Amino acid sequence: MPELPEVETVVRGLRGSLVGRRIVSVRFGKTDFIEDPVALGEQLPGSRIARVERYGKFVTMALEPLADSREPFHLFIHLGMTGQLMPRKPYEPVAPHTHAFVELDDGFELRYTDIRRFGQMKLVPQEQISSFQGNLGRDPLEISARQFIDEIRARRARIKALLLDQGVLRGMGNIYTDESLWRAHIHPARLGAHLREPQLSGLHRAIRRVLSAAIRLRGSSISDYLDAEGRPGEYQSRHRVYGRKGKPCPRCRTPILRVVVAGRSSYFCPRCQPAPRSRRHR
DNA sequence: CTTACGGCCTGGGTGC
DNA sequence: TGCACCCAGGCCGTAA
Numbered sequence: 343m344p345e346l347p348e349v350e351t352v353v354r355g356l357r358g359s360l361v362g363r364r365i366v367s368v369r370f371g372k373t374d375f376i377e378d379p380v381a382l383g384e385q386l387p388g389s390r391i392a393r394v395e396r397y398g399k400f401v402t403m404a405l406e407p408l409a410d411s412r413e414p415f416h417l418f419i420h421l422g423m424t425g426q427l428m429p430r431k432p433y434e435p436v437a438p439h440t441h442a443f444v445e446l447d448d449g450f451e452l453r454y455t456d457i458r459r460f461g462q463m464k465l466v467p468q469e470q471i472s473s474f475q476g477n478l479g480r481d482p483l484e485i486s487a488r489q490f491i492d493e494i495r496a497r498r499a500r501i502k503a504l505l506l507d508q509g510v511l512r513g514m515g516n517i518y519t520d521e522s523l524w525r526a527h528i529h530p531a532r533l534g535a536h537l538r539e540p541q542l543s544g545l546h547r548a549i550r551r552v553l554s555a556a557i558r559l560r561g562s563s564i565s566d567y568l569d570a571e572g573r574p575g576e577y578q579s580r581h582r583v584y585g586r587k588g589k590p591c592p593r594c595r596t597p598i599l600r601v602v603v604a605g606r607s608s609y610f611c612p613r614c615q616p617a618p619r620s621r622r623h624r
Numbered sequence: 625c626t627t628a629c630g631g632c633c634t635g636g637g638t639g640c
Numbered sequence: 641t642g643c644a645c646c647c648a649g650g651c652c653g654t655a656a
Contacts, residue, residue, distance in 0.1 A: 343649070374632090399650080422650050424634080439634085458633040460650050499626065508651085516649060565636085565648075605628070606649070 344421040345399060346482065346513030347556035348567050348575065352427055353396045355570030356452075359429045360403065364390045364447040371441035375422070375456065377464035385415065385465060386444065398478050398512025401427065415467045418474075422460030424566040428453055457566060478512040482549050485511065491542040494534040501537065501545075502530035503604035514549070517562055517584045520609045522548045524583045529615040530601075530608040536618065555580065583609040 344352070365386045373379040388408035395402045403417040419427065426437075429450045442454035442463065454463070466474050480489065497504055504510050505519040514522075523530055525548035528541060537545075561567060561575030564585070568574055582592050587600040591611035599612050 345650095420650075422633095423648075424650090456633095457635070458648095458650090460633065462651085497625090503627085607647090 343423055343515065343517065343562070343564055344425065344567055345515030345518050345561075346396070347518070347553055347577065348561035348569070349396050349399050349401060349421065349513070350557050351560045351569045351575065352421070353394055353401055356401070356427060356429070357394045359450065359570075360391045360394050360446070360452065362391065363450075364388070364408075365405075366445040366447055368445070369443040372459065373441070375441070375459040375461050375463060377462065381465055382417075382463070386417070389415075396513075397475065398481070398508055399515070413468050415465055416471060418462070418464050418466055419454065420462035422456060422458065422462065424458045425454065425456040425461035426566070426568055428455070428568075428570055428572055478508055479510040480512065482511045482513055483553055485546075487543045487546045490546045491539055494537060494542055494545075495539075497534040499534055500530065500604055501528060501532050501534055502606065502608055504534050505549075506604065506606065513553075516606050516608075517564075517581070518549070518552055518556065520584045521552045521582060524610060524615060525552060527614050529617050530603040530610055532618045583611060585609065 365388065368383055368386045370376065370379055376382060385407070386405070389405040391403050392406050393404040399420060401419040401421070404414065405417060406414050429452050431449065432451055436453070437455050439457045440453050440455040441459070444452040446452065493510060494501065494504055501523065502519060505514045505522070506516065520530070522545060526541065526545040528537065528545055556562060556577040559575055559577040559580065560569055560573065562578040562581065563574035564578060583598050586598045586609060588597050590596065591598055591614055594611065594613050596611055596613040598609055600607055600609050602608065
């Protein structure tokens with residue numbers, strides 16, 4: 343469930359301890375979530391971490407190889423559902439399901455723990471960065487209202503599916519999608535092309551407000567999420583609809599419903615977020 | 625272009 | 641106390 347706010351929080355927590363560090367060695371446990379573990383083992387040691395950033399739901403590290411002869415490259419880490427990244431001292435107890443250890447030159451090691459291994463770890467060479475990024479849409483906090491409206495209105499898919507589609511916006515997940523739609527009074531099954539401009543500019547605003555507030559509270563901890571300092575987020579206490587089936591809508595007291603839209607459980611208020619005209623319930 | 629569905633993986637909750 | 645079962649949802653591949 344790490345979505346944009348959680349990944350942003352992890353990145354902010356990691357930056358201070360990683361930027362400028364040189365990687366000494368790497369070790370892996372299970373490697374089925376790593377695209378090319380051999381390449382990681384060969385390329386990471388000796389390289390220097392120049393930047394730590396978020397790209398959609400990915401944590402990215404720009405790496406400078408020791409020898410100038412080699413091209414710079416990037417390490418992309420996706421936390422999947424249950425991934426955690428934390429710098430630890432080597433003597434500290436190792437949490438179960440820890441599958442990657444990146445030894446740093448300051449006596450710390452960066453550990454990757456992922457119970458379900460839905461995460462990803464891969465190297466992206468500098469020259470492939472733009473094609474990799476081309477598969478992902480715009481950042482929800484950077485896209486303008488105009489661009490957002492045009493993009494959504496051009497699509498016939500359901501708004502829920504569009505917001506979750508990383509090729510449209512990078513970084514939204516199930517929690518923040520439902521929270522944003524509730525704020526904007528939009529039913530998750532509405533078609534993008536059927537939404538009116540004022541509704542979409544309201545949704546654009548809702549997304550910005552929800553994500554910004556969530557970042558401020560360091561994300562939502564539902565089950566496994568912890569940031570790079572091992573602290574849970576606090577935004578889960580501000581959820582208005584997500585996970586609140588049967589509880590009263592904070593606006594109108596109507597009980598929150600849970601339906602499946604685009605294959606995902608979706609929480610909404612049937613009164614504040616009226617269903618689309620074309621029937622198609624589930 | 626779109627949707628639906630199964631699969632990956634583990635742990636937590638529920639019901640018998 | 642055990643166990644079968646479902647669910648959580650990140651994303652991908654496949655079929656329709």
